[in-house]
Amino acid sequence: ILGLIAGMGELPKLVAEEARGKGYRVFAIGLEPLADKNLSDHVDSIKKISVGKLGEIIDTLKKHHIKEAVMAGKVPKSLIYKSKIIPSLRTEKLLLSLKDKSDDSILLAIAKELEKDGIKLLNTTDFSSSLMTPEGILTGERLSENEWKDIAFGWKIAKEIGRLDIGQTVVV
Template identity: 40%
Template sequence: MTAIPNETMAIIAGGGHLPQLVLEGARSMGLRVVGVGFAGETDPSLADSMDAWQWQNLGQLGKLIAFCKKQGVSRIVMAGKIHKARAVDLRPDWRAAKLLWKVKNTQDDVLLRAITGELESEGMSVVSAMDFLPHLRSPEGVLTRRGPTSEEQADIDFGWPMARQIGALDIGQCIVVRKRTTVAVEGLEGTDATILRAGELVGPGCVVIKLFKPIQDARLDLPAVGPKTIQTMIEAKASCLALEAARSLFIHLEESLTLADKAGISIVGLRS
């Protein structure tokens, strides 16, 4: 990505470490970076690293746009997790309420595309976090010392096309399979809670499958895994993770693989 000197970029920051990584990538390109965060979601320490910062509530679209215009923002990145259960209960301002009235539903991709359209109507380009973190693209192939067993591979072969169908319906990015049976499907609770639920339901040996939704805009809500994902799999006694190579983010890859190898977990990156 070509950066213009002193250009201002905004990060709409959810939870997790991804917003900080995007900030570091943008700074390395010479960009001025401002941010917007949400209480209870965003790491408070992120505010101290920004050139300008605004805390706000979910649903305050007008406040977000006003801040970005005041700061001279030309590009925007959405990075980090927002707990979907909280998003369902958002209280929209006038600008957001007007937008919600126009959209068909508030499923992830529909809503994010609508918000993107509003931001771009104000002259700001929404760009992918991947533009600033190309080195975090999930690699292809077996990533751990141990590859999938024949039983795990059978579960991957069973679950992969099903996960794509679920993604096409904008339900979630993750499913969990064991012995060619769908154990858990990601909904509002997010990936980690889905993995834990699967472990509670059927015990050890689950295969976790996470991939890019076929309908997904590559600038928005990229699948991401990292050490917390692996720790959750260890807690749930899941045995294998299959994720989509190149179109997912793998945060802190080496740390994650070390954790996985110690626990005997297999991780494999696949292309659709």
């Protein structure tokens, strides 16, 4: 059984469908108030839990004997930090332990919390191959030396702006 922690958007449904196509049964935690109301049509079972209740999320996954999980879908940080949603004690402790409020810090901390309870967080791309660009040259022509330099430059910048939590895309 694969646990799916589902935020907003279409991605959780696509991940669930691909996981089921690979033979997984999918148990979803639909993060309230974000998860798509039709998510239940794409999973084997679902429980809706408030986005701020990390302890309840983990306890529910354990109760359903989930050993592997994936997170998919958008969860705006404003819901966690600036909304009327009251976080659980475990969520509050996690947020206070962060070195910063970047996406990377939050996701890494959640992954560590899951791992503490015996739940391995898998990569979303393992269940969204239909959305991935295939490896290799897509233009039909080999890249010039200058184009390779542009790619190396862009990759370096994209990694840094991602680390700084200021973006995910670079155009060279």
